[in-house]
Amino acid sequence: MTESFQFAHPEFLFLLLLLPVLAIWKSRWGRPVAIRMPSTDDAIHVGAKTRSKIGGFLIFLGLLSFTLLVIAFARPRHGKGSTEVEASGIDIILTLDVSGSMAALDFKVDDKQVDRLEAVKNVVKKFVEQRPNDKLGLVAFAGRPYLVTPLTMDKDFVKKRVEGVKMGQVEDGTAIGSAIASSVDHLRDSSAKSRIVILLTDGVNNSGSVNPLTAAEAAKTLGVKIYTIGAGTRGEAPMPVQDAFGRTHLQMSKVEIDEEMLKEVASSTGGQSFRATDTDSLEQIYDSINQLEKTTRKLKKYQQYDELFLWFLVPGLLLLLLELVLSQTRYRRLP
Missing domain, CATH: 3.40.50.410 (von Willebrand factor, type A domain)
Known part of the structure; x- marks a missing residue:
């Protein structure tokens, strides 16, 4: 009996190469702090950053959910099987x-x-x-x-x-x-x-x-x-x-x-x-x-797979939903 871990569609993993691009794009064009200050003196310390800490947390949630969803689409699975050698x-x-x-x-x-x-x-x-x-x-x-x-x-x-x-x-x-x-x-x-x-x-x-x-x-x-x-x-x-x-x-x-x-x-x-x-x-x-x-040489191969994509799909969707909910409720941008 042999065991192995593999991806049914490993080509989807190439999408993970987009993670640095998405991180840079979100950090530059993501949600800015939307509070207007009455004077520039009051904004000296706040304006030093164009991002809020909460904005960074939301970016992390988005990138993590993207990673988990990509892995889910690649269909990770655990294989259990055996190989029999037939007499020649x-x-x-x-x-x-x-x-x-x-x-x-x-x-x-x-x-x-x-x-x-x-x-x-x-x-x-x-x-x-x-x-x-x-x-x-x-x-x-x-x-x-x-x-x-x-x-x-x-x-x-x-x-x-x-x-x-x-x-x-x-x-x-x-x-x-x-x-x-x-x-x-x-x-x-x-x-x-x-x-x-x-x-x-x-x-x-x-x-x-x-x-x-x-x-x-x-x-x-x-x-x-x-x-x-x-x-x-x-x-x-x-x-x-x-x-x-x-x-x-x-x-x-x-x-x-x-x-x-x-x-x-x-x-x-x-x-x-x-x-x-x-x-x-x-x-x-x-x-x-x-x-x-x-x-x-004649081989008979028997293989059975346990699909693992749900272990990545469900958390990925939940994190994506969490990011959407937080960005529209508690951490919503002020007008």
Whole structure:
């Protein structure tokens, strides 16, 4: 609920610029003291002023009533209302690989070597901020998928849940087909005009009971578009491993990503496939998807006004009437 004060016709307020002109005009041409003196000697002190004190008071009443009437004509009002943001019509499930291979240290954040998952989380949080009008959900997967957060408009909550995603929370593996099926299932009951899955993985499908292409066919049938991202350098990447004494050291490991399968999954559903070999390319990919799936902000505004002009009109008319009555009765000019 928002509150505001405004004038329905603010152009009338320009009339207030006439106040100095009216004040000068009334002081020069207003009602003079009308008592004639029998001699100039008696009029030395009285004639020093061309205005009586009462005349100044009447001028003040006139100018004040003029001010109040002008404000009344400008129609001051107090607004009470609210603004609702409609969903853009796009529901997005972010599907993130959290298998053990995401620990490979082939990405950088702020010139610091980090693992793939850490880099992905930073980029995904930025993407979430760029979708203020969409519903977003998060599915993570390794040997099996699990729901991190359902579809929601609460972006702060989504970013917090993204930050909390870790490796090792389920059995290891890369169940890409099951992850697609699970993500699509969470969009099944969505009434959005457009439903999207953004799948990021750094491996090949080696777990789960669902073939990725079969899951993609189900997504196509339900009208769900899938964007796929293969993350990781080409060739080999440094992977932290522990020796028999519990000490951690880096070991170069081969990077295996089934790019052909990811391309087929994406193209069969009307989406696109990308490959991210570093943090910069990963950011560019999410920026590209953000541009491809543009949304338009829709607002519903509800406003109710309490008119306040009577609070100025009535006192203005009363002061004007008072000035007229006083000038024609008690403070009437003597003939």
